[in-house]
Amino acid sequence: MRAKDLGILEYNKIKLLIAQKAQTHMGKERIEQLLPTNKIAIAKKLQQETEEAKAILNKKGHLSFGGIRDVRTSLKRAKMQGVLNAEELLNISNTIRGTRRVRNFIQDYWKNHAKNINIEGTSLYPYVEPLNEHPSLERDIESCIDENGTIKDSASPTLLQIRRQIQTLQGRIRQKLDEILRNSNYQKMLQDLIITTRNDRYVIPVKSEYRGVFGGMVHDQSSSGATLFIEPESVVSLNNQQKEMEIKEKNEIDRILRDLTEKVAIYADEIQINMVCLQELDCIFAKAMYAVEKRGVFPILNDKGFIKARKVRHPLIHDSEVVPVDVTLGEDFHTIVITGPNTGGKTVTLKTIGLLSLLACSGVQPTTEEECHFAVFDGIYADIGDEQSIEQNLSTFSGHMTNIIYILESVTPNSLVLVDELGAGTDPQEGAALAMALLTDLHNLKVTTIATTHYSELKSFAYNMPRMINASVEFDVESLRPTYRLLIGIPGKSNALAIARRLGLKERYIQLAEQYLSREEKDVNSLLENLESSRKELEDERQKIEKITRELELQKQKMQDDIRQFQEFKEKKIKQLEDQARLEIAQSKKAAEGIISELRDLQKEQQILKDHVLIEKKKEIEAIDTLSFQKHEKKTDVKHISLMEKLTAGDEVKVRSLNQKGTVLQKASDSEYLVQVGIMKVTLKREDLDKIKAKPIIETKQIVRLQKEHSDVRMELDLRGKTIDEAIYDIEHYLDKVILAGLREVSIIHGKGTGALRVGLQEYFRKHPRIQSMRIANYNEGGMGVTVLTLKQ
Incomplete structure (x- = not known):
């Protein structure tokens, strides 16, 4: 995939959002390297990993990678016989502990929630099984280094003895200096009655005119020169002894660190494998957390160029603003020509289909309804946005053509091409002819293509081409606003005259404009109006049929x-x-x-x-x-x-x-x-x-x-808008009636929303003694907004 196409389709923005979910530097690094694959087997594997991680999050809650650090550089130095410092060793110890916590968390899920599956066949098994635990190394490090990265006195008997001698010497030094401070004969010679340090040696502040009284060594003076920091001769010998002991202390600490590093080197390769597995797991669970937040669904992948999804949402547009669209492509037709007015949502539709296709090939669940189908393409090419280049002195048309030429030279029958405003930026007649020529070439190559255009000539062109179909974005003439709904099979119209009429333009101007329209244009507009009216009638009928079907299913x-x-x-x-x-x-x-x-x-x-x-x-x-x-x-x-x-x-x-x-x-x-x-x-x-x-x-x-007695018991209970406590209270009374009525299966409607009510209720259902099993409803039963319960008899 070209970096340019990934940028146009805002793929990198999604990666940044997912990286925020990662808990380790390694995980963020792995997500930054994430790219869509063009291999269907790999794409399926990536999606299965995300789906299993999402199931674990839904069942067990948050998985913590706390304490895990990127110790790969430290491991490399240990293998090269370098000596690690206390902080590096402490990071390795914490990483070992964090690795054990991650391994136990996932294995506990397998034990309690995946009893009837082959654990070795799970998608996360290749990352969990190799995780090695090194409790002896962890204990050795923790016995020598405290949580602040300081070497403990108990790290070795020799270190303990040295530090005790240092404490004894420090006590004797302070005692002698205290005697000087308390001596009334010396107090007038001192600038302050305090003991301080200079150059790691104990000194006292003496007025400069009395420097010869105390003897010893001057280690520093104040900025004015009035105060000298003197090490009295009476403590010089003791300070020297302390320095000697501190050198011994450092040597013993170096020995301890060297011994611990050698132990790390023994397990360095195994811990390095842990790092690789933990990096992948952090990346996978970050994608799973993103899927939970965005209500992503597990896609059914294919390598036939087939895309079919309902309620497709652009993940970068807020839920309160996004308008979901239904998309079908690659089954009865592989080329869609979208027409319609500006600001109608054509460009957003292109970007949404392209972005979700990229995400589906990256193990990121697309934001759509259940049972969605996405294709794994060997390349996704996009020509969207203003291609004008001041540096290269290219016009908008030239910029687009340069990009399209590259696309035409690169595509294969298993590519996806997305072109916005095909042929725009030049003479309309020549632009339309060029657009038809380009579409013909892509169509003959059987390249999956979606193109948007303003040219009305392309409507009849698409109508007459096999496996090519018109589409449009719906526009509400009454409110003068686009609905952003994608209508497959219906070409768009400009609505210019209708909009002008709604805005108050006098009717005589409208009628005069209609006279200037060709007969063909009038016929086309009339045909489009009839098609739109028929479509709305069919849509109403379809919704009625779906409602009746649902009712019949319930009755059945x-x-x-x-x-x-x-x-x-x-x-x-x-x-x-x-x-x-x-x-x-x-x-x-x-x-x-x-x-x-x-x-x-x-x-x-x-x-x-x-x-x-x-x-x-x-x-x-x-x-x-x-x-x-x-x-x-x-x-x-x-x-x-x-x-x-x-x-x-x-x-x-x-x-x-x-x-x-x-x-x-x-x-x-x-x-x-x-x-x-x-x-x-x-x-x-x-x-x-x-x-x-x-x-x-x-x-x-x-x-x-x-x-x-029980004819009034309904087979569903609507809890939308209720708190979890209110919902549980209603469920208890409802289940009593249901069980008395002998019902076997009921539906609990909790809505989709943030998912908090669904998660809380499902946790309650798992523990309920009268509930045998539960499942998320099928698409025709309400999807993610409904949980279906099977009751014990």
Whole structure:
């Protein structure tokens, strides 16, 4: 990709915003090096990395790279046998600790939120698995250097002994100097009664006229010369001893630093690998944080030049000002010619498509709605903006042509070309002809192209070319303002006369201007007006159809849920009846056996009854019980299919055309019946119904009661505009009703907004004992603004 094209499409501005999300110098450095790839496999890998990092942020929150420093130069010096200072060693220790924290954070996510996936197959595994932990090196450094970068006394026994001797000498020196300060004979000779240092030696301030009284050495004097800073002879020897000990201290510190550096050198290559992985992870998570902030979505990438996305937003325009557009390109057509008035949004549309295509190939999620498709191009070329050059003495037209010539010499069939105001800056007739020639060449090469123009000739040209289509940016004549909506398939018109009329120009001027228009121009304008009117009607119809489709989907889901609930209730009731029947039979048998036992006892006592009589009686009892059991089973036999043609209210039937079960409510005519199927009542032909069995009375009453009690429970709950506490309170009451009604799946509408309500609710849903699972709604269900819950039964 040319640096010029990246600049035109403002790619570098996005990189600066992402770099602000990086937490380490290395991560910012990596983002500054970021460039879009023209390899689809690499582009997919980059997007998968960002998507997994975004999932981790959504599940676990912020990942901190705190403490991690760029120690690559220090590692290199350690390998070259240089000695690292205390600050460098402390940075390495902190980096080791930060590396462990990053590794544990991601592995904890895998452990708790990715139980059913192959960890080695995750996109972040190649960066997390190589991270090495070096606890022994970390402990060695921390045992010798404190958090301020000072060598600890405990770093070695020798250092501890030296520092104690230095403290003893310092105490003796101060004691001798204090004696001088307290001596009344010397006080008049001193400028101040203080002990200070010069050249790292203890001195006292003496008036210059008394310099010979104390002997010793003069280390400094005041600017006026009235005060001399003298090291009295009585402490010179002690100061010398302290200096000697300080040299020993420095030598011991150098030894400690050298030993620690040698330990660093042992692990330098492994820590260097950590640096590479941490740099990539910081870059990836910076892109993920940007995606969360901008509500980016995971794109479906292709190498066929296909782009399809809804509600595309330019990421540099604030949400309150940006107007989303729908874009389709590369499927039925690969060239779009956009016409329309100035300030209508044509240039923004070009930049948005180009910029998001670049970002999609860089692992940055595009700002659009769910399920967007973007192509991986081998080159993206842009001719947008004023190309006038004073230095090269080129006009605007010449500047554009120089750029376009380069583009024509560089493009391939897998390139994307974006040209703003093609052929502008010269004679309109020649400019239009040149624009058509350039578009023809690009079109014949099958280059994916989007061009904007004012030339009306290009409208009919695009209409007559295969796989080339007109488009325009909508303009509201009533408000005299552009809507910035991109209309694929409809050429734009200037609206000059309509705007003039709305602004109050007298009608006679309008009519006179219309006379000067050619017949062809009038026909075209009339055609465009009819197309616009038809488009609006179709758009209204499309929205109505989408609304009806959503309602039917909800009804279908509700009907399926009702049927499932009915089936579950029926099976439960049948099981209860079977259990009750078996219990009654067992009790009957037990009672009969008790009677027989009594008869046997009576026989033994009175010798009246014969055994064959008793056996016969027992068989009679068993026969009666078996018959009773068969009656119970017959009552609960749901597989029994009656071949009777006559249907009565309460009969359970299977509706062939719907492949659903229903209940006959009443006979509608000689050959039709009113049947309850889920929540719907439908009139069906007799031949469309297969009788299953008569409806048990207790079942019918139970179903009717459940429907009456919970018929007002809705399958969605709207929480938009509520705080998280208010939303949770409403959800608790809503779930109670939903579970009583036996609903399996419900939708929670929280809106898109900043995402705070969605994140808070989803965290609450994860911990709720009645919720089995949750998911973000599909596009036709509300997308990111709706969370769909599956409830436990």
